[in-house]
Amino acid sequence: MRVFVGIDLGSTTTKAVLLDGEGQIVGRGITNSRSNYEVACAVARDEALTSARFNLLARAIREIQGPAADAVHVFESRLLRAFRLELYLDELSALRTRILELAAGAAARSPASLPGALREILDEMEKAAPALFLQAEERRSDFFRDLAGAAFLTAAERMSGARGIRFEELVWPFDRAILDIETELRPMDFQQVLSRAAQRIGGEASADSRAKLSAVVAQMGREPVDEVSFVGTGYGRQTLPFPKAAVRSEILCHGRGAHRLFPGTRTVLDIGGQDTKAIQVDERGVVTSFQMNDRCAAGCGRYLGYIADELNLGLHELGPLALKSSNPARINSTCTVFAGAELRERLGLGEDREDILAGLHRAIMLRAMSLLARSGGVSEEFTFTGGVCKNPMACRVLRELVDENYAPGMTINIHPDSIFMGALGAALFALEDARAGHPQLLAISAPNREAKTERESLACEECA
């Protein structure tokens, strides 16, 4: 399989898209951007490669005919979950090693029972893992940090009460270790992980089905993937050791990606974690004008994250709650800090959360409208992308404002996978570069934890 790779390194998440030689999407991956951008890129790319391989695998499984075929088909949906479980267990094992190393290093100033308690927490996490992946309907996040963090904290809380160890004593090794684990590059043997996953779910099936499954798995796991060309974009692009020729502006990539999915697009609004972009494109998807926020990230995705934290809600709960408002509050401040203060004040005065949230959504979309106006307005068709387009209230307010300020009933496109728009645009540029005869490749070097530790210890000496 020959693939063309686009990576969009955002402030919150890093996305990768793989295209085949015909420009069709064959794989996508996403991970949290963590403190090491290189690792984030590598992980997102591996995720995209995994999804590409699984797409091939799913097709191969569906093509299996004859006796026991139905039993094998059932595996298709479970195999990916089992594969993720194996990956999770591998990461958990690395996390265990690191946590226990850290605890041993701090033995002199920790309670004697700490290592034992940590082991128990980790055992518990390991035991609960299969249910998390194979039985749960849908996980809120697939990022190791989120899954392992939630499981660890829950177990630690229980353990703290039961063992009389302070909660903080139990949690600090995790907080330190997770940083190391998620910034480490661990090579993944796809074939080997896939075989383990197949074995885990194949247990109860007939010998014939198991044989068919393992034949497909063996064949697809060996399918070589040839990365032909790569382009990177996004917030972190300045700090990445991408070859200069392989870097494209996120403005161009978002415009290109949106136009690819909705070829009628002439205006794109992208609201990401910390920036908002208003982009005009021509009939070929080439950017003709753009504006973006300057120095201040008020009104971007992080603003909503902050408001969600203030209300002790999940980010995904904000929009649906705001939709219930019957009397939206008038909120003028888009400064995140002032808005937080206004939120608390209004709650204190007894206003409904729903109404306040509706007002906050309108405030941020008004800010986006100003950028759109500065970029040249909104023209048919209008495509809304970025993490914030997943928020239904943001979409509703946007529709109202476009109706009020431009033409009522204008087409507003929102794609369920719009978070991948920048990476898709980057992959299209990668394909174009390869066709033009100047492909670039992504080479990522493994970070050196020892070097970092040495710097840290030097810093400590200086402080001392």
Add this chain to the structure above:
Amino acid sequence: MTTSASKDASQVRQKKMIGDHFDRLATAKEDGRKVVYTFVPGNLTELINAFGMLPVLPEINALQSGMRGRSGGYIGEAERAGHSEDVCSYVKCDVGMLRSGNIGPTGKPLPKPDLLLLSYTGCFTFMKWFEILQQEYRCPVVMLHVPYQAEGRITEEMRDYVVEQLTSEVIPAMARVTGKQLDPAALEEKMAVSARAEDALVRVWESARRRPSPIDGYFGGVYYIGPIFSAFRGTTDAVLYYEELAAEVEERARRGEGPLTPDGPMGPERYRLVVEGPPNWTNFNEFWRMFSRERAVVVASTYTRVGGLYDLGFRHSAADPLRSLADYCLGCYTNRSLPSRVDLLEKYIRDYQADGFLINSVKSCNSFSAGQLLMLRELEKRTGVPGGFIESDLVDPRYFGRANVENRLQSYLQMLESRRSARDVS
């Protein structure tokens, strides 16, 4: 601009000229010379020199403080004295500098003004600035009110109005301060000398019509305008400098060389740009490199014309010095209406065959940032050449967001590239 080993002769000459000027200022009081503080747009340097006075230009001091990394501290000093965060950062930098001992860019103290010559040419802040300086220095102010070119042309009445002020207000004020009368012959001679330097400067600007352009008409250009914007109009030193510079530039053009950049000669020219708005001074070289490393050369800029639009044909003239000075003040870039500014930018885009034009909008400048997006849209409509928009500030280092500026600039240049490729394909 270049390393000390490879400085051009004109650069060495300029450095000495400016150093000597600040030396003269440092000893002005002992030498019995009077000092005038005034502004770049609409400056009356020939008249000041004809009275034997020395000019100080607070804007130039402010931008040099910005380039030397001092402006942040000076601005802080001015804010502590009660000036708001939104005030023009040139003003605050200047106020902070005077409150910190008024040490000039060469490290020598600047003398207090004997006269504040407020030539008002479109920037309202200038009036407030000198009100503040008047309180600080307790010295006389004379104001030259230059009528705005709202209709895009200079009328005879406007000219008469300025000449009348020169005759009845400005010249008598200078005579009072110096105790001398104006020597008309000296003024005429200086006006004639000015025109020679201006001829040579126009040769420098117009060299950028060539491909590749031998100069950068913005980042390099701000060095070229140093003498003619400050104290040297009407001096033989200026003539020698500009003629030497023009010869060097023409030699570069003859050899087919591109401009010099902070990293030496620029690689093959990739983008030709026209720029509106002053550069950021606190991160000047960093800002320049963002262009030069992408091989983007600025072929013309309006900022380098703020001290005189000589390439539109104006020359100081000995024939009727006061009317000529009036025309100079009235014709300043800052005194022009939005439609005239659009016309000028359009002319530059066409004459210099620019691939794009870029506006660097200044956060703390209400006078000139207003309307810039309208200018951008109008220019795009008229020329079909895409415009870009970045924002920074003159000398407040807090308003320069490197990543943001670079992100926008690179996006803009890549946009030019992809439009070019798309055009080539179709």
